[in-house]
Amino acid sequence: MDLFEHQAKELFARHGIPVPAGGLAATPQDARRIAAGLGVPVVVKAQVKTGGRGKAGGVRPAPGPATAEDAARGILGMDIKGHIAETVLVEAATVAVEEYYVAYLVDRAERRFLAMASTEGGMDIEEVAAVRPQALARMPVDPRVGVGEEAARELLARAGFAADVRDAIAGVLVDLWRVVAAEDAVLVEVNPLAWTAGGDIVALDGKITLDGNAAFRHDRSAFAGTSREESLEARARARRLNYVKLDGQVGVVGNGAGLVMSTLDVVALAGERFGGIRPANFLDIGGGASARVMADSLEIVLSDPDVRSVLVNVFGGITACDAVADGIVSALGLLGERGLGRPIVVRLDGNNALAGRRILERAGHPAIRQITTMDGAAEEAARLAAA
Numbered sequence: 001m002d003l004f005e006h007q008a009k010e011l012f013a014r015h016g017i018p019v020p021a022g023g024l025a026a027t028p029q030d031a032r033r034i035a036a037g038l039g040v041p042v043v044v045k046a047q048v049k050t051g052g053r054g055k056a057g058g059v060r061p062a063p064g065p066a067t068a069e070d071a072a073r074g075i076l077g078m079d080i081k082g083h084i085a086e087t088v089l090v091e092a093a094t095v096a097v098e099e100y101y102v103a104y105l106v107d108r109a110e111r112r113f114l115a116m117a118s119t120e121g122g123m124d125i126e127e128v129a130a131v132r133p134q135a136l137a138r139m140p141v142d143p144r145v146g147v148g149e150e151a152a153r154e155l156l157a158r159a160g161f162a163a164d165v166r167d168a169i170a171g172v173l174v175d176l177w178r179v180v181a182a183e184d185a186v187l188v189e190v191n192p193l194a195w196t197a198g199g200d201i202v203a204l205d206g207k208i209t210l211d212g213n214a215a216f217r218h219d220r221s222a223f224a225g226t227s228r229e230e231s232l233e234a235r236a237r238a239r240r241l242n243y244v245k246l247d248g249q250v251g252v253v254g255n256g257a258g259l260v261m262s263t264l265d266v267v268a269l270a271g272e273r274f275g276g277i278r279p280a281n282f283l284d285i286g287g288g289a290s291a292r293v294m295a296d297s298l299e300i301v302l303s304d305p306d307v308r309s310v311l312v313n314v315f316g317g318i319t320a321c322d323a324v325a326d327g328i329v330s331a332l333g334l335l336g337e338r339g340l341g342r343p344i345v346v347r348l349d350g351n352n353a354l355a356g357r358r359i360l361e362r363a364g365h366p367a368i369r370q371i372t373t374m375d376g377a378a379e380e381a382a383r384l385a386a387a
């Protein structure tokens, strides 16, 4: 779960990391009011869950309330890489003498965290990492040990921070590690971390990704997302379905994570022959495939307006294909009209496949087309999505 910048800064503040004073605005008038309340020059920032906002014109300085209102009017509704800015953060403009980069993230391959720091923060850290990797110091972090002052100083020394800056920032790195540990984050990034004219250290940007698997340990209701993608995923989670929204056109439902993953691959491969059709989601119904589970799954997949066809790919095991077929038929009954609009390609194989196929044939539902092979079914689903 990715947080907005203003939410990340809320968590920073809670753990003692300095952030500029500010407030969230959904209208230009709100932005004006917040700027007036702050009584200093401000920066108006698009709240979207993607990077590169500054370059897209989504971060604008405003010397006073009237210009803040104008800036907000320009930014609200703006599309930044497919994300619409529904709110803006209006915060005190902070003059940075230097801009640094610091981050913690999960290093899956090493089964650890990785700490990173650079004296060259700002908007082009990706370029710094690519062109001069030595300017971005990296240090493994054992999550059981964490990051103390000493480790923080060592990382900063490796990155070439001056001694006085190291003294000022080491504590911030320790506090940021506490954000990782206490909030169960898989990514915490500050770019830029600013050294101000007044000698203060302030986080001017913040990016946090929380670990969804640790959600049960926290009350994250304040961070609940509102985008279509997030609401579909939340609905699926409430029904205990493993659903991940992707950006293609073929809805995919299958049993078992491995089968669903390979189904995504064959759909993407077949889709190349139909102008780049791609899977619209990952949905693993798990072991059981009752009518209820099938109905929930098809309902979620069909609620996605991007979906133009659905591929149900089931390999019968403990749950036999006839039970799955019964599930699909009753699911379509439960869905009624909603089940009719878009074609559903079904491939049943494995335990009791023949019995399952007969059930679907007899049901004769106009939305269903049966194909017996996985490649054939993927091809048909891609063709239908492109039609």
Ligand SMILES: Nc1ncnc2c1ncn2[C@@H]1O[C@H](COP(=O)(O)OP(=O)(O)OP(=O)(O)O)[C@@H](O)[C@H]1O
Pocket: 020, 043, 045, 050, 051, 052, 053, 054, 055, 059, 091, 092, 093, 094, 095, 096, 099, 122, 123, 191, 192, 204, 205, 206
């Ligand atoms: N409160 C502030 N006061 C002054 N300058 C700021 C403030 N917030 C951001 N900036 C400036 O604007 C630049 C861009 O802001 P920010 O890093 O938040 O957005 P971004 O472009 O989306 O970055 P990223 O790609 O890392 O997400 C910063 O590098 C900083 O120089």
Ligand SMILES: [Mg+2]
Pocket: 122, 123, 191, 192, 205
């Ligand atoms: Mg930034």
